[in-house]
Amino acid sequence: MTKIIVVGATGRMGSRITALSKDYHDLKLVGATERKGHDAIGRDIGTIVGIGETNVKLTDRLEDIIDNCDVIIDFTSINSTLQHMKLAHERKKAMVIGTTGFSKEEIGHIEEASKNIPIVIAPNMSVGVNLLLKVLQDIAKVLGDEYDIEIVEAHHRLKKDAPSGTAMKMAHVISNAVNRDLDEVAVYTRKGLIGERTKKEIGIQTIRGGDVVGEHTVFFFGLGERIEITHKASSRDTFARGALKAALWVSGRTSGLYDMQDVLGLK
Ligand SMILES: NC(=O)C1=CN([C@@H]2O[C@H](COP(=O)(O)OP(=O)(O)OC[C@H]3O[C@@H](n4cnc5c(N)ncnc54)[C@H](OP(=O)(O)O)[C@@H]3O)[C@@H](O)[C@H]2O)C=CC1
Numbered sequence: 074m075t076k077i078i079v080v081g082a083t084g085r086m087g088s089r090i091t092a093l094s095k096d097y098h099d100l101k102l103v104g105a106t107e108r109k110g111h112d113a114i115g116r117d118i119g120t121i122v123g124i125g126e127t128n129v130k131l132t133d134r135l136e137d138i139i140d141n142c143d144v145i146i147d148f149t150s151i152n153s154t155l156q157h158m159k160l161a162h163e164r165k166k167a168m169v170i171g172t173t174g175f176s177k178e179e180i181g182h183i184e185e186a187s188k189n190i191p192i193v194i195a196p197n198m199s200v201g202v203n204l205l206l207k208v209l210q211d212i213a214k215v216l217g218d219e220y221d222i223e224i225v226e227a228h229h230r231l232k233k234d235a236p237s238g239t240a241m242k243m244a245h246v247i248s249n250a251v252n253r254d255l256d257e258v259a260v261y262t263r264k265g266l267i268g269e270r271t272k273k274e275i276g277i278q279t280i281r282g283g284d285v286v287g288e289h290t291v292f293f294f295g296l297g298e299r300i301e302i303t304h305k306a307s308s309r310d311t312f313a314r315g316a317l318k319a320a321l322w323v324s325g326r327t328s329g330l331y332d333m334q335d336v337l338g339l340k
């Protein structure tokens with residue numbers, strides 16, 4: 074039995090992970106946290122997320138409950154994830170991190186922590202996107218030199234980071250496949266008299282609005298044809314199930330930094 078704590082358990086992702094955890098017989102929800110002073114602190118998390126009483130009370134003190142768990146599942150925000158990771162590191166607990174938007178330096182801190190605890194981190198925990206990452210690598214290797222590559226992502230109006238973690242991961246996978254340094258070739262905005270498109274650039278564009286769960290399209294534009302590869306998430310449950318799968322997978326592993334490709338056996 075893998076014992077999990079969901080941090081940010083009333084959030085868009087946290088609430089679905091908490092609710093769906095009851096479908097997994099080999100997972101046990103032993104804790105749920107929210108930000109200090111949250112209105113629902115002390116209430117049963119099950120009644121908040123719509124699965125009935127769980128006997129797990131929402132708390133704002135992860136430090137008091139962390140010893141009960143094997144894995145912490147964290148879809149919160151950059152700063153809170155880094156704080157949770159510090160505690161997980163001190164108490165030797167595994168983590169599944171879905172939070173996006175980390176800087177290179179912050180990823181460095183996560184890498185450092187993973188020398189002592191196992192961490193699965195992925196900007197997108199759906200099977201579809203992780204399979205796409207593999208396919209994109211293959212297509213980019215064949216077409217990358219001749220075709221213009223552009224990525225467009227769309228998300229709900231409440232998303233805070235841009236471009237999405239998934240779009241950035243796709244851009245990294247593609248730029249590695251075509252031997253380009255993403256920092257040198259990424260183009261995030263176009264306006265004014267910008268001149269012709271350079272051959273090597275990789276465009277990454279962001280759209281925000283309404284309740285879009287998450288959509289990513291990668292274009293390979295050639296002469297006389299183009300390929301468009303799109304992934305559309307229609308429910309957050311696809312990410313939530315991936316996170317729960319990752320918690321089962323990472324439990325009992327030794328230290329190391331892993332991603333969803335490891336979890337899904339796609340490497
Ligand atoms: N990897 C993946 O597959 C996916 C990743 N994401 C990423 O997950 C993250 C969260 O997304 P989403 O669920 O939409 O965001 P939400 O804002 O809905 O959820 C985040 C939750 O975490 C809470 N929180 C903030 N600080 C703390 C803290 N210190 N302790 C405990 N809880 C805290 C927030 O509280 P409050 O509202 O009070 O701030 C909120 O309830 C984003 O980075 C997003 O990009 C999203 C979907 C899929």
Ligand SMILES: O=C(O)C1=N[C@H](C(=O)O)C[C@H](O)C1
Pocket residue numbers: 173196197228232233236237238239240286287288306
């Ligand atoms: O914030 C979101 O909602 C999502 N974030 C992830 C990202 O930044 O890639 C994954 C998903 O598309 C939803």
